[in-house]
Amino acid sequence: MEDNSALLSRKRLSFIIHPSAFIIPPIPYPPSPIPCKLTAMSHEKILIVEDEEEIRELVVYNLGKQGYQAIPAETGEEGLRLVRSEKPDLIVLDLMLPGVDGLEVTRTLKRDPATAAIPLVMLTAKGEETDIVAGLELGADDYLTKPFSPRVLTARIRAVLRRKSEE
Ligand code: CA
Numbered sequence: 001m002e003d004n005s006a007l008l009s010r011k012r013l014s015f016i017i018h019p020s021a022f023i024i025p026p027i028p029y030p031p032s033p034i035p036c037k038l039t040a041m042s043h044e045k046i047l048i049v050e051d052e053e054e055i056r057e058l059v060v061y062n063l064g065k066q067g068y069q070a071i072p073a074e075t076g077e078e079g080l081r082l083v084r085s086e087k088p089d090l091i092v093l094d095l096m097l098p099g100v101d102g103l104e105v106t107r108t109l110k111r112d113p114a115t116a117a118i119p120l121v122m123l124t125a126k127g128e129e130t131d132i133v134a135g136l137e138l139g140a141d142d143y144l145t146k147p148f149s150p151r152v153l154t155a156r157i158r159a160v161l162r163r164k165s166e167e
Contacts, residue, residue, distance in 0.1 A: 005088045045069045047088040049079035062150035076100030094123040119160045
């Protein structure tokens with residue numbers, strides 16, 4: 001009799017806390033409709049206006065490696081056209097360009113309310129102090145003197161984008 005009741009209570013216990021009660025069925029994870037911040041950041045579009053192929057390709061390569069969407073332009077005219085069609089998040093602009101030069105591109109962009117707020121980092125050669133001052137006064141955000149390290153350029157770009165997003 002005692003044995004039976006013990007067996008019964010064990011059976012009841014095993015029924016109450018059956019191991020299957022602890023098995024949590026796998027929850028299907030649907031793809032998140034909201035992209036994480038890192039993904040959004042990595043898709044920032046940067047336009048590089050530089051007539052020197054070697055520098056242009058170096059910058060495009062390095063920005064691409066950092067996860068940016070780098071768009072190259074060879075001339076000031078092409079740069080201005082791409083600003084309007086691509087709406088970049090930032091522009092890297094060489095000042096010494098054939099035809100429409102960097103300062104003229106800056107002036108045109110800053111005059112137009114549609115493009116005036118796009119951050120601008122100038123690329124300059126040694127001895128272009130007057131142009132650097134003019135560019136900064138026109139509203140450029142930063143500059144880098146050639147030859148420059150791609151890592152420093154990326155850091156400057158990141159800093160300018162961060163400043164702009166905090167404004
Ligand atoms: Ca140049």
